[in-house]
Amino acid sequence: MDTIYLELAQALEARKPVCLCVVADSSGSVPRPAGSKMLVYADGLTSGSVGGGGLESEVINQALEAMRLGKTKLLEYSMNPNDENAVGVCGGWVIVYIEPQLEQPTLLILGAGHVGLAVAKIASLMDFRIILNDDREDALENLSVPDKVEFIACDMADLPNKVKITPQTFIIGVSRDAQLDIDGFPALLETDFAYFGAIGSRNRWIHTKDAMLEAGVLPEKADQIKSPIGLRIHAITPDEIAISILAEVIQHMHKK
Amino acid sequence: MWKHYHIVETSEQLAELLATQEGPTKIIAGGTDLMVEINNEKWQNLDTVLDISRVVALDKIWQDKENNLHIGAIVTHNDVLHSRLLRDAAFPLVQACYTVASPALRNRATVVGNLVTASPANDTIPTLMALDAKLVLASVRGERIVPLSEFYKGYRQTALEKDEYVKEVFFKGLTANQRGSFRKQGLRKAQAISILNCCVLLSFEEDVISDAKVTMGSVGPVVMHAPSAEAFLIGKVLDDTVIDEASRIAASDAKAISDIRGSKEFRDYMMKELVFEALHDITRDDLRQSIPRKPISLNTKDDWSGVKQGEWDGDTIRTTVNGEEYILTGASKMSLLHLLRDKLGLTGSKPGCEEGECGACMVFLDGRAVVSCLIPAARAHQANITTIEGLGENGQLDPVQISFIEHAAVQCGYCTPGFVMAAVKLLQEDPNPTREQIMAGLSGNLCRCTGYTKIIEAIEDVKHP
Incomplete structure (x- = not known):
């Protein structure tokens, strides 16, 4: 087996963002043949090689962009010095396939009340990591939740220290009290999340936002939070609201 | 066996029951240790069993x-x-x-x-x-x-x-x-x-x-x-x-x-x-x-709810077996295996070792493959059970059974129902298992005559409908 796959497996296990670059096809004189592989990490470090030199540094840049966008790329490079955009002088051409290894998306549900539980249950049908948070350690006592839900009891503001929040993390604010949001949201707003929504009436959100601004949160930060959370489907019950929230998450996740 | 069987509903109830028991009492959760001892008659004078498996x-x-x-x-x-x-x-x-x-x-x-x-x-x-x-x-x-x-x-x-x-x-x-x-x-x-x-x-x-x-x-x-x-x-x-x-x-x-x-x-x-x-x-x-991130667990159920309160009278088992609903009395002092065989006449599940070692008695309990010899019959109350007789649809064999026949993965046949049940659940969990996953899925089943190669090949070759 190609050792690059072992290293890839280790990176995935350690949940390190990584991008696989493969020379998919080549013709004429090229530094490395089809099948050559390279891993690119988020900090630009690499392992393996697709040929070195100008070609490789261009592939690294493209890989870093692919990781940011979460999209694959198929790129053709000429190494014929007569071509305008040639990345080398070997003479041939290569096609490089770039595949960012996306981590499983995470739902970080703030509040283990009726709606939080309904979101966790319905989301368990999909491929999410599901973290349910509440400041009450006994919030789930005598309740049945899907096995894959991870329950972490702590103050909302503590979560960035306990959970790695990444551009694949969807934050679902469904706490029972606006004050909990006012105390907890600012720390979460400092993280690099994919989506952040908050439940509540328009009045609750105005109250929460005003209090956060007063506490020194910048308006453009606060405006990253979508409130009211969820698509407008006139949902009423917790299950219905959960469907509206998850529909919005899916919409956001697949929007490119 | 035992004189009294309680299906415990809450942890408070468990504490109260423990405080008021006079005779020898055991708590049972999975039962994989205790039922071995009970089947071997180590607990001759057991008065009460408290089943906490659904708290x-x-x-x-x-x-x-x-x-x-x-x-x-x-x-x-x-x-x-x-x-x-x-x-x-x-x-x-x-x-x-x-x-x-x-x-x-x-x-x-x-x-x-x-x-x-x-x-x-x-x-x-x-x-x-x-x-x-x-x-x-x-x-x-x-x-x-x-x-x-x-x-x-x-x-x-x-x-x-x-x-x-x-x-x-x-x-x-x-x-x-x-x-x-x-x-x-x-x-x-x-x-x-x-x-x-x-x-x-x-x-x-x-x-x-x-x-x-x-x-x-x-x-x-x-x-x-x-x-x-x-x-x-x-x-x-x-x-x-x-x-x-x-x-x-x-x-x-x-x-x-x-x-x-x-x-x-x-x-x-x-x-x-x-x-x-x-x-x-x-x-x-x-x-x-x-260790794989998702090891084969012969479990396709992610969730279950607790037992419905107040419905257990100490003996009457209301259960669903192979889609049929049963109300059984006088069957609560035996293993699930014997309930299936002796009370319902479903003799496809076999008593082998009756210690959880051989897998010949394997059935599905609420979506999970389990060995029925180590499960108290009363655990079937408000549960959904599938036995080898419940596989296949409209009188047709399950594709796993067909593949076992085609590969001659059977000799005396005594262990076969257990192997088929494990294989069916394995394929529900992962429709395209690797050889390693198949071997992991079958690791709780013993066969003494056919050998394992043909069984593994049969599972590798199951034609999905």
Whole structure:
């Protein structure tokens, strides 16, 4: 087996963002043949090689962009010095396939009340990591939740220290009290999340936002939070609201 | 068997029932230890069995505000294997659970049960002892916290009072500078009681070991630490010389005994090897890959709800078997296997060893493959059961059965229903299993005549409808 796959497996296990670059096809004189592989990490470090030199540094840049966008790329490079955009002088051409290894998306549900539980249950049908948070350690006592839900009891503001929040993390604010949001949201707003929504009436959100601004949160930060959370489907019950929230998450996740 | 069977609904009710019992009483969760003893008539005068397997409050894995990880009383070994919290912060426990029995047993066997049975060979004890785990013992008098290291009072003896139950076990999750590994020596990879096991847990400051825990099971009447090896490791850098010396010292700490599973000489020799391997594991970058992220568990149900309250009258079992609803009386004092065979005439499920070893009695209980010989019949109450007779649709055989026939993966046929059930559940869990996954899925089934190659080939070749 190609050792690059072992290293890839280790990176995935350690949940390190990584991008696989493969020379998919080549013709004429090229530094490395089809099948050559390279891993690119988020900090630009690499392992393996697709040929070195100008070609490789261009592939690294493209890989870093692919990781940011979460999209694959198929790129053709000429190494014929007569071509305008040639990345080398070997003479041939290569096609490089770039595949960012996306981590499983995470739902970080703030509040283990009726709606939080309904979101966790319905989301368990999909491929999410599901973290349910509440400041009450006994919030789930005598309740049945899907096995894959991870329950972490702590103050909302503590979560960035306990959970790695990444551009694949969807934050679902469904706490029972606006004050909990006012105390907890600012720390979460400092993280690099994919989506952040908050439940509540328009009045609750105005109250929460005003209090956060007063506490020194910048308006453009606060405006990253979508409130009211969820698509407008006139949902009423917790299950219905959960469907509206998850529909919005899916919409956001697949929007490119 | 037992005189009275209670299906417990809440933890409060459990404490009250324990406080008021007069005759010999046992708590049953998975039953994978207790039912073996009951089937072997070890408990002739058992008065009451308290079934806690559906008390939802005891079915939680969670992390508290101080980063303690909590494992409730009815959390199974398979639950641990699939918990991301535990894989991230207690990998040695995941390793230990992965070596216990087979998938169908792990669907029922609980971690707390493994602790309470208190056999020095039980695999979760060394790891949880290395993690400095604590138990919450509960009763009507309140709760008390007992460190696992003080819980064992001798061979199969614990600090549990008559009216107490273990509510949960908890411990601090591993931090970024801690690494550990669990190792076990059994006669084979699955379904084996440990001849020896050990857990090593090291804390590092830069490259220097700042704290060391070395625990060893199945060497004496209780699981023990290796104090000289622990002291030796502190302050060292983990290189080959240190690993060699530490494993030699650990083996001399063990002062192993001879018994039916191994002689003292064998144990002394093997303990050195096990500690050596565990210490080497800690230097490996790819240790996590030794266990798949989603190990085959023969379980396609992610969730269940507790039992409906107030419907259990002490005997009447209301159950669904192969889609048919039954109301059964006078069937609550036997195993599920005998209920199916003797009361319902469903003789496809076979009594083989009746110890959970052979898998010939395998059925599905609420979506999980289980061995019915180790399940009290009353667990069928408000449950959904599928037996070999319930496979296939409209009188047609299941594709797995057809493939077994085409590959002649059958000889005397006695074990075959169990193999077919395991294979059907395996393919529900993963429709395209690798050979390794097939072997893992079948590890709880024994066959004495056909051999395994044809059975594995039959499963590899199942034509999906």
